Amino acid sequence: KAGVTQTPRYLIKTRGQQVTLSCSPISGHRSVSWYQQTPGQGLQFLFEYFSETQRNKGNFPGRFSGRQFSNSRSEMNVSTLELGDSALYLCASSLEGSESGNTIYFGEGSWLTVV
Amino acid sequence: AQKVTQAQTEISVVEKEDVTLDCVYETRDTTYYLFWYKQPPSGELVFLIRRNSFDEQNEISGRYSWNFQKSTSSFNFTITASQVVDSAVYFCALSQPTGGGNKLTFGTGTQLKVEL
Numbered sequence: 001k002a003g004v005t006q007t008p009r010y011l012i013k014t015r016g017q018q019v020t021l022s023c024s025p026i027s028g029h030r031s032v033s034w035y036q037q038t039p040g041q042g043l044q045f046l047f048e049y050f051s052e053t054q055r056n057k058g059n060f061p062g063r064f065s066g067r068q069f070s071n072s073r074s075e076m077n078v079s080t081l082e083l084g085d086s087a088l089y090l091c092a093s094s095l096e097g098s099e100s101g102n103t104i105y106f107g108e109g110s111w112l113t114v115v
Numbered sequence: 116a117q118k119v120t121q122a123q124t125e126i127s128v129v130e131k132e133d134v135t136l137d138c139v140y141e142t143r144d145t146t147y148y149l150f151w152y153k154q155p156p157s158g159e160l161v162f163l164i165r166r167n168s169f170d171e172q173n174e175i176s177g178r179y180s181w182n183f184q185k186s187t188s189s190f191n192f193t194i195t196a197s198q199v200v201d202s203a204v205y206f207c208a209l210s211q212p213t214g215g216g217n218k219l220t221f222g223t224g225t226q227l228k229v230e231l
């Protein structure tokens with residue numbers, strides 16, 4: 001079956017703009033989480049959604065937001081982009097939660113460059 | 116607080132050598148899950164293995180093997196007879212089920228370079 005799909009794969013934005021990234025989880029998966037990867041900070045957890053509700057949130061400013069739809073697809077939005085937001089944004093999905101021992105699968109990521 | 120340490124930043128080996136990637140974790144939870152992921156240059160994190168804290172049985176899958184030791188809080192990964200295609204960044208991660216949901220804490224990764 002299809003894996004986690006993220007769009008777009010690459011994008012370039014200007015400082016001050018906003019961006020929306022999309023993620024389609026593996027069919028049947030209800031948990032979707034987002035991570036930011038930068039050379040300086042590594043892989044950092046942004047937030048997780050389950051059944052359209054945010055269940056966990058990392059330590060990021062309010063400019064970073066997300067949502068999940070009834071079909072489990074998720075979007076994340078970054079407003080008022082800063083140069084430091086340039087990163088690889090990875091989406092992950094799993095059946096439920098890790099407390100159930102479910103494996104977490106990642107997509108190929110969206111490479112965001114802010115100029 | 117959760118923490119994962121991968122002390123090896125970069126490892127270079129010659130093809131067919133065995134290589135072990137180290138991972139040390141810290142958690143106060145008694146129930147937790149450990150993961151290894153491989154990240155090729157394309158960026159995707161490829162799942163390799165998941166272990167729960169109650170299962171210390173070591174596993175071998177083809178050329179890959181894992182050594183989980185709770186006594187030393189380590190979850191090391193060995194590639195036997197390495198190949199050029201194994202070149203990638205490898206991440207160890209810890210998930211904290213406390214509070215529900217998925218939240219992975221990653222190590223800083225180990226860059227593995229396998230040369231001919």
